[in-house]
Amino acid sequence: MxxxxxxxxxxxxxxxSRLSWSHFxxxxxxxxxxxxxxxxxxxxxxxxxxxxxxxxxxxxxxxxxxxxxxxxxxxxxxxxxxxxxxxxxxxxxxGKEGPKYIASRSGTVMQHTRHLAYVLNNSSWRGKECKPVVVGQRISPTPMQLMIVDFKKKVPTGNDTLPPRSxxxxxxxxxxxxxxxxxxxxxxxxxxxxxxxxxxxxxxxxxxxxxxxxxxxxxxERLKPAHGVPRGDGMLLSDTRIVILRGNEEDVNAVTKGKxxxxxxxxxxxxxxxxxxxxxxxxxxxxxxxxxxxxxxxxxxxxxxxxxxxxxxxxxxxxxxxSSALITLLNTPEVKTYQASSRATAAVLACLALCWESNTPPTQVLQEIVPIKPKAWKAWSEFVVDNIREKRTQFVWGKNESTDCLNDEEDKLLLELIDDAHAAHDQYIKDHTIA
Known part of the structure; x- marks a missing residue:
């Protein structure tokens, strides 16, 4: 059959089955x-x-x-x-709320940014990079990802907005x-x-x-900044990621304040x-x-x-x-992504990205990311700030008044922090030289 x-x-x-269906x-x-x-x-x-x-x-x-x-x-x-x-x-x-934004040149602090900043901070987008560059060897409970976004091209807005596609x-x-x-x-x-x-x-x-x-x-849609304002360089700061934005004020505004x-x-x-x-x-x-x-x-x-x-x-x-659609609005910025082994490594990378080619005080950036008041952190931050201000291609470390009063545990922590800073500095200088 x-x-x-x-x-x-x-x-x-x-x-x-019509008869049986009549009961159901x-x-x-x-x-x-x-x-x-x-x-x-x-x-x-x-x-x-x-x-x-x-x-x-x-x-x-x-x-x-x-x-x-x-x-x-x-x-x-x-x-x-x-x-x-x-x-x-x-x-x-x-309508979604983005992370905190700190403008390194103007000193402006925005506790909350707008939707495009939220998308940028939470996306897995890394530009043309397939994998983020791993920086540092220390195993830390607070690893962070740092992404440097350079707006080399103008971000179109209004009727010139690029069509978002995914x-x-x-x-x-x-x-x-x-x-x-x-x-x-x-x-x-x-x-x-x-x-x-x-x-x-x-x-x-x-x-x-x-x-x-x-x-x-x-x-x-973005707000048009006043004439003569400094560049809009700054960082979006969250618990696990730092996004460095570098470009004109109006282009950065498109991310932080754009509707x-x-x-x-x-x-x-x-x-x-x-x-x-x-x-x-x-x-x-x-x-x-x-x-x-x-x-x-x-x-x-x-x-x-x-x-x-x-x-x-x-x-x-x-x-x-x-994220895959809306990031096309940014007109293909240049992106470099790092996977920092510790928060200290990420802090040094952020300082280098925002302060190396400008007169921005590195302390202002450091204090937003890591604690700089404890003794070991204070000594470390002074070393970092001094080397970045002098724009040294090799970080130079030496004892000073801040290191004299450290105990053995603080000395050990300081050495680990110094290693983190060396790793961040060497990687950034390498990438900067290549660029």
């Missing part, structure tokens, strides 16, 4: 299921302008009610003319689309035209809104159109889906399950996709 194909088996099973239905489940995954749906929806592909999002996805809420709230919070800034905030494209996980929506199309085909095979129409409605409505969003234009906006053709009216389409999908599916047959409801739930899995994965990797 030949084996039946999966499709013919499914059809015969549906015909022979998914009416409530199929209606309520469209409200699951709202946060993930908003995250996936917000990533569309970074992918820039109009074929993304063509699948029957749950959670559209959350998208409706965010879009309507965006429009109602203020005038249409300012919707772009509010839209970026509502969809999570802006290819991370860009093929994943194809799986959800294939699952939704397959669910439609199965509904046709059992002649459940109502379920077929509801799944198709989800595909079309989600596809249209995603296509509109994929054509959105993300722009970077992101999402502009759509048609402005706020386009936002309302997307909200209306998503609301129509939610309403019709909520009203009519419970009247579908059991196999049709199963196919509907299956399409939602695959779609919500796709959205959840994209939501979990939102920071990764954002």
């Amino acid at each position: 030949p084996l039946e194909s999966p499709l013919s088996f499914f059809i015969s099973a549906s015909d022979s 239905n998914l009416d409530i489940a199929s209606g309520v299921s469209i409200f699951f995954g709202g946060k993930a749906a908003v995250s996936a929806f917000a990533l569309q302008p970074m992918y820039g592909r109009i074929w993304h999002g063509w699948y029957n996805a749950p959670g559209c009610h959350a998208i409706v809420w965010e879009l309507v709230r965006t429009v109602l919070q203020g005038p249409f003319s300012l919707y772009s800034e509010r839209l970026a905030l509502s969809l999570g494209l802006d 290819s991370r996980h860009s093929s994943l929506p194809m799986i959800a689309s294939a699952a939704s199309i397959a669910a439609c085909a199965m509904c046709v095979s059992v002649e459940d035209w109502l379920s077929f129409k509801m799944i198709l409605l989800g595909i079309i409505s989600s596809g249209i809104t995603s296509s509109i969003m994929s054509t959105g234009n993300i722009t970077l 992101l906006r999402l502009e759509l053709k048609g402005g706020g009216y386009t936002v309302l159109l997307c909200a209306f389409i998503a609301l129509l999908q939610v309403t019709l599916q909520l009203v009519f889906m419970p009247f579908g047959s059991l196999p049709g409801q199963l196919m509907f739930l299956l399409s939602l399950l695959v779609s919500v899995a796709c959205n959840l994965y994209l939501s979990a990797n939102e920071d990764e996709v954002q």
Whole structure:
């Protein structure tokens, strides 16, 4: 007896089991299921302008009610003319708080920076470097990564903003689309035209809104500094990473103070159109889906399950996709990344990066990263400051009043700190000479 194909088996099973199915239905489940995954749906929806592909999002996805809420709230919070800034905030494209920033030349301290600084500080991006350069041999409980970002090219802003693009996980929506199309085909095979129409409605409505969003234009807006201000050199400082920014004040401002906006053709009216389409999908599916047959409801739930899995994965990797996309706004700066074995090593690297070619006091940088008041640290910091001020290509160490009062334990710590400083200095001079 030949084996039946999966499709013919499914059809015969549906015909022979109608009596048993009459005692079991998914009416409530199929209606309520469209409200699951709202946060993930908003995250996936917000990533569309970074992918820039109009074929993304063509699948029957749950959670559209959350998208409706965010879009309507965006429009109602203020005038249409300012919707772009509010839209970026509502969809999570802006608004995250970046780390502390210390400007080495002007002395300005910002306790919190803006979204682009957050992305830069938390990304795994290292420019053209495949691996960070390891500096120092000491095993320390506080290793740090230090990244030097040189803005050699001007960072375009406003209407000249470079389009942010990412290819991370860009093929994943194809799986959800294939699952939704397959669910439609199965509904046709059992002649459940109502379920077929509801799944198709989800595909079309989600596809249209995603296509509109994929054509959105993300722009970077920055404050224009006053004439005559010094260079914007400084550092973003967090517990495990230091990001050195070197460049003109306006380029550094784009990272520390820049605002992101999402502009759509048609402005706020386009936002309302997307909200209306998503609301129509939610309403019709909520009203009519419970009247579908059991196999049709199963196919509907299956399409939602695959779609919500796709959205959840994209939501979990939102920071990764954002970082790969938004960093393109910086116009390919030159980057050098170091993996410092200790916080002291990172502190010396930061001093060299910010003070070697300027008149910035090294003490100002050191005290933001390491403690310099304890005796051993005080003696070490004096050595570091003196050698950097003199711009010595070989660090010279000698005893002074600060080293005379150290006990054996402090002497041991000082020697370790000196080794850290030597390693940082030698590596920086090597890279600086090559450059």
